[in-house]
Amino acid sequence: MARLGDPRIGKHLLREEGEVVVDEVMHHWYAFLRPGAEGVLAALLMVTSWFVSVEVAWILLVVAIALLLHAAWGWLAVLRDRFVITNMRVFRVHGVLSQHLATMPLSRILDISVRKPLHGRLLGFGHFCFESAAQEQGLRDIRYVGRPDERDLAIQRVVQRAGLRGPRIPN
Missing domain, CATH: 2.30.29 (PH-domain like)
Structure with missing residues (x-):
């Protein structure tokens, strides 16, 4: 990794x-704040999906996965920039x-x-x-x-x- x-x-x-x-x-670590915040928001959406109906939960999960992928891409882009x-x-x-x-x-x-x-x-x-x-x-x-x-x-x-x-x- x-x-x-x-x-x-x-x-x-x-x-x-x-x-x-x-x-x-x-x-600087400050450049990682946006992707980190997106990752935290994705985790919150995933946790929230446990407490809502199934009809709403799948939408939250799809949005959370998309946000998590975007956050991972942003994190990697900042990490690989030298x-x-x-x-x-x-x-x-x-x-x-x-x-x-x-x-x-x-x-x-x-x-x-x-x-x-x-x-x-x-x-x-x-x-x-x-x-x-x-x-x-x-x-x-x-x-x-x-x-x-x-x-x-x-x-x-x-x-x-x-x-x-x-x-x-x-x-």
Whole structure:
């Protein structure tokens, strides 16, 4: 069951070129709230079906099963969505049945915006928005990133070590 939630990011690394993972980011627990709430609602509908007439119970059970399947799909989608920072690039792997990979070399990152809504500041998550020279890319918004300030500093550190920004001038 653990393999079901693992997107196996190792197969996307350029090991021959010396690429190593700096940070692998899973979603913050807050992203699991919606599928979890759907699962709880499905369980409540199933329990409720025991106390109503048979004519109504089967409808509740069908709705509960559909809701439970939707919750399981949503849970798995959040679990398999990974954002990876390497010494050469950043990439995102996501998808349940089919897998989508979006990659951006460190040299193309022009700006990283970190948005932290009020509840995100209280609970310790934020959202990344990557700006690059290209207008459209598959790696623009990364939502529900835990410890976003630390992750932003990690990306900035990797970019600086790669020599993609100008040399640091002491004051």
